[in-house]
Amino acid sequence: MFTEAKLYSPVTRERDGDVTVHLSDDHPGSRDEHYRARRNAIAAIALDYSPGAPVPHIDYTDDEQRVWRIASTELARKHEIYACRAIRQAAGNLALPSDHIPQLDEVSRLLTPLTGFRYVPAAGLVPLREFFGSFAERTFHSTQYIRHHRAPLYTPEPDAIHEIIGHASQLADPRFAALYETVGTAVARLETDSALKFLADVFWFSLEFGVVRENGEIRCYGAGLLSSYGEIDEFRQARLHPLDVAVMGTIAYDITHYQPVLFCADSVDQIVGVLGEFFATMTDETPAELGLRAQPVS
Ligand SMILES: [Fe+2]
DSSP states (O other), rough: OOHHHHHHHHHHHOSSOOEEEEETTTTTTOOOHHHHHHHHHHHHHTTOOOTOOOOOOOOOHHHHHHHHHHHHHHHHHHHHHOOOOHHHHHHHHHOOOSSSSOOOOHHHHHHHHHHSSEEEEOSOOOOOHHHHHHHTTEEEEEEEOOOTOOTTOOOOOOHHHIIIIIIIHHHTHHHHHHHHHHHHHHHHHOHHHHHHHHHHHIIIIIIOOOOOEEETTEOOOOOHHOTTTTTTGGGGGGGEOOOOOHHHHHHHOTSSOOOOOOEEEEEEHHHHHHHHHHHHHHOHHHHHHHHTTOOOOO
16 A cells, blocks of 8 residues: 655754665665765755745756756656656656756746646655645645665666656646646545545556556656656556546555556546546545445556
């Protein structure tokens, strides 16, 4: 089930103010003291941010800028082959820079005129209720760190490349942006953790890992696929299941491997119709009602 808490490296702050990002042993930067110190410093900047204050800028290093240039150039090539038309058009309208890492207020300057969404900093995992709930105000919490320069096309955790190239490319499309807002308004209605988790699982299999049939091909619109250099080449090998929120909200999955089952829509209209209806009407009772008719997926 949904375990995004494991996806982000935990961040702690001691009483003396020291901030530590706890990278797992198999993280590409785990044995690089400079990288660890860098991650701690960037996390501390996000933790010091308070809503309404100017969004803090990160003075990115040459290594970090190089990683962005490689990843954004390579992902743009992949998007031509694998991303659905709506995403390609939205990314074209957004026109993210490929020569430097945009600060979060630069992302907002590009994105807000298109759909009203703006970016604010996050040190790592944001509690689900706050992360999804902020969509109602068209606000997106984004990490600012960059993956290790030794592996510019791989990251075990969501970094600024995922948050910006993956999510902002979606959020630049008015229909996807409206869908995010309905997620935020749904969260305001939910009281139980199980309902919140069900919503998060549906989000995972759609706005993170969703695919759509377009002119006889399978194309992606999920931010997780759009920002993954490795997985974007592989998703056409996944077993495809029709868009069905009852199954999406109850299927077990492992975030540490490529997703073996993906949910494929017939069109962006269907995504907007089915998911929009679900998020607009979901209550605490919905998981039990839908769970009763969910079938195991093989
Ligand atoms: Fe994400």
